[in-house]
Amino acid sequence: MIMGISDAASLGPCEVLSGCYSGLFASKKTQLKAPFNPHLKSKGRRAHLQKKSQFLKFQCQKTDGVTEISSEDGNGFWRKEPSTVKNQLLHDDAFQKVLGVDDTKQARRDKKGFCIEDEGWNLLHESIVYYCGTPVGTIAAKDLTDGNALNYDQVFIRDFIPSGIAFLLKGEYDIVRNFILHTLQLQSWEKTMDCHSPGQGLMPASFKVRTVPLDGDDSATEEVLDPDFGEAAIGRVAPVDSGLWWIILLRAYGKCSGDLSVQERIDVQTGIKMILKLCLSDGFDMFPTLLVTDGSCMIDRRMGIHGHPLEIQALFYSALLCAREMLALEDGSADLVRALNNRLIALSFHIREYYWVDMKKLNEIYRYKTEEYSYDAVNKFNIYPDQIPPWLLEWMPNKGGYLIGNLQPAHMDFRFFSLGNLWAIISSLATNQQSHAILDLIEDKWSDLVADMPFKICYPSLEGQEWRIITGSDPKNTPWSYHNGGSWPTLLWQLTVACIKMNRPELAAKAVEVAGKRLSADKWPEYYDTKSGRLIGKQSRLYQTWSIAGFLVAKLLLADPGAAKMLWNDEDAGIISAISFMTDSCSPRRKRGRKPLKQTFIV
């Protein structure tokens, strides 16, 4: 069933008011009958929080014993599924011991019985941002030690994803639903940078709830949601990943809560289509990968990832699959679905074939012929073998491989980017074999990628002249710091989903254990510095929400691995058979002109 506009009557007051696209997205406080008003800094709020933390304490204790978890916590939707062999394994006592889940009760509590998940949950709830009394997201960081909040006092779309997943896993669905619907309203916001507007369908990087004087009435105020599409962000970077994350979270919300009415709403369907149209629109590009500017994702500043960075491609692929699952089938969307399907096939072929490196592929590249002018070229992108960096010849294990960070004409960025590789596993962009090989590499290179704090954002770091040229001498991105090889605890949750999907949760459990020893004591930093991640990042925020949420999600998923399914995409049989068809037809030996998949679609 698709919800119509008339169903707006069932929405809260903010949602109804924000339904009109013109003017400010605002509502008068006085008009509200919201269930819970945070601006009443009153006993009511305290009582509410107290009640919540009591509830959380109870929950935290319950997660100690995996088998005690029942569908009572609101996640019955997934638990109703028949247990798979994997789930049985994960609920097996011996297996739990390997994961370190059964004996964590003691380990996680200090002498006063303090549990770091309790602390995490309290902090996560304190980071909630309210709009007209309704929870709509979480602030990026609540670091009271830092006087200059910059934009860390905003709700970032990408940062909210682990928060949203944590809330879903706890059965706190409202905040996720509100986040989805309010950010949807921001999608159409008219914003410009020096008279130029971003493409329609772009989701903001972040938004802030501002209290402003009410027009024509000095005595009253109103709250407005103020989005930032990158026009105020450092470096003015466009958040290409926001819309992709939004689609991924929307699907997870439906799967976890069982409430499909949100994704079926007409405005939500339109939002999905707008994102897809923006991503699938024709440009000058020859490749199926999404062409983006530097810093368009988690790494939101200059790091040499302009072009076709892996992270965006993996999120794009995942979002296409999620959207396909949710799009209502109707005549008007047939062309869009066809374009989407074609893109899925072309994208997965391209990444699996050209981004993959392992010892075998390195050998091939090492002996590449160059300057091949022909349709049958083996070295299609004219890669000069000298480009293989010396570190990689040492670093590449015999067993294992990974997807490179970026591919451009005559350029392979051989750095290992974690989020892209992990999300390639989660979305099934990588083959089953490649996914295992990526985890093999992570296992083999544990001391480089995990070391004292999981997980390196990329490996290795840029140094010297390369650092100067590529980062523009960015003092925040010095070697082994921040985006340049820093260690980001938030990546734990993605590592966990990837490991659970590949039935190797013990790897994630090991990383969670490493993080668990320091995160709370170090005040939940945003990132860590140095090659082994031993120091808290020099400009790192403390109490960074996605560090907290990432840890909580990893813990919850290890305790209930079946729930991770709401995040991953299974390998699609149609895509596999199309790819094997393409592998034949794209082989250098194929006859030119045989282009079975070439069709034109109006998007």
Ligand code: GLC
């Ligand atoms: C940094 C990160 C970015 C994150 C933001 C807010 O800019 O690079 O990914 O969204 O902080 O935490």
